[in-house]
Amino acid sequence: MSREFDTTFPSDIPIPTDDGACDHLPGMTIPPLSLPATDDTSIKISSLQGLVVIFCYPRTGAPGETIPDAWNSIPGARGCTPQACSFRDTQREFMTAGVNKIFGLSTQSTAYQQEVKTRLNLPFELLSDEKLEFVEALSLPTIDWEGKRLTKRITLAMVEGKIVKVWYPVFPPDQSAQQVLDWLTEEKTAGQKFVGNRCMSVT
Template identity: 55%
Template sequence: MTQPSLTDVDWSKIPAPEDDGGAAHLVGMTIPSVSLRATNDTAVDLSELRGRTVVFGYPRTGEPGKIGLTDDWDMIPGARGCTPQACSFRDLFRDLTSAGAQHVFGLSTQSNAYQTEMAARLHLPFPVLSDEKLDLADALSLPTMDVADLTLIKRLALVVDDAVITNVFYPVFPPDRNAGDVLEWLKANPV
C-alpha cells in the first residue's frame, strides 16, 4: 500500500495508543553509556551530555510515495505520525532551546543512512539518533512494539537533565502536538 500524505493526517481516524505502563519506570533513571550514530555524522552518548536534553522516540518515518511497512500501519495504535512528530520538533526547535533544551534529538531504530536522508528531506535542525541494534532501548527497557519482524520504539519523549530522566511523555497522541507539550513542560519547569 502506498503511503498517503506523511504530514496531513486526520487523527480522529487513527487509533490512539493506551498507556500500557511501558514507560512508568523511566523517571529518575540514569541514561546508560551507549554510543549512537547521529545524522550529523557524529557518535552521541547521551550519558555524557550536561544540561537539559530532549529526546523524542518514534517507531519509524515513512518515505513519500513508498510502500508502507504494513497494509494496516495506520491502524496500529501509536504507529502513524512519525513525520508529523519530527516536523513539530523542527518547527518548535528555537522555542525548545529558548526554554532550556540545550540538546534536542530524534531517536528510532531505523538505520543512520535512512535517517540521514529523512533529516535532510525534512530540514531537521537537530540530529536523529539510530538505535538500530536496540542498545539504548534495551538498556533503558524502552517500550517497543514488534511489526513486520522489526522491533520499533513506541512513541515517547524524554526530558533528561545531566543524564537523569526527569520527565517522560508517554503515550504520545496526537504526535504532532508532542513538541508543544514538551515546550509547555519546559516553560513550567525551568532548569
C-alpha cells in the same frame, strides 16, 4: 522552506493508552552507551550536558511509500513525520526555554535517517538505535513490524544523563513538541529552575 511532504495523519487512527510500560523511566540514569548520529558522529547520551530532549519514534516512511492499513491500525504508530516537524518548527522556542539539545531516535539505520533529516530540513540530529542498545538498556516498549522491533513513541527530558520527565503515550504526534514546551512553561511558573542547566525536579 519546502513543505513537499506529508505532515498529516488520519483522524480516525486508534488512540494509544498508557499501559504502564514507561513507569520505570522517571529518575533513571542513562547507561553509558553511544549511538550513531546523522552528522556521522557518535553521541554518548549519558554525557550530554544540560537539558536534553529525545523523542523516540517508530519509523518514518520513505518517499512515495504507501502506508498500509495494518500500520495505521496500531495505536500510536502513525505520525512520525508530523512529530519530527513539530520539533523542527519550534526549535527556536526550545533553545529560548533552556533546552541544550534535541534529538530524534528510532531503530532505523543512520543512512535512512540522513535522507529523512535532509528531506524534512531537520535542524537537529537523529540517533540510530539499530542494534537496540538504547531500547534494551531502558526497557522501552516496542512494536514488532515486518520482522523488526521499533520503539513506541516516547519523549524523554534529561538533565546530565538523568531522566526528569517522560511523555508516554504521545498523542497526537503533531502536538508532541508543544506538549514539552507546555511542561517547560509549567516548570518555570511553578518555580522549578534549570539552574546551570540542571533541573531541580523529577516528574
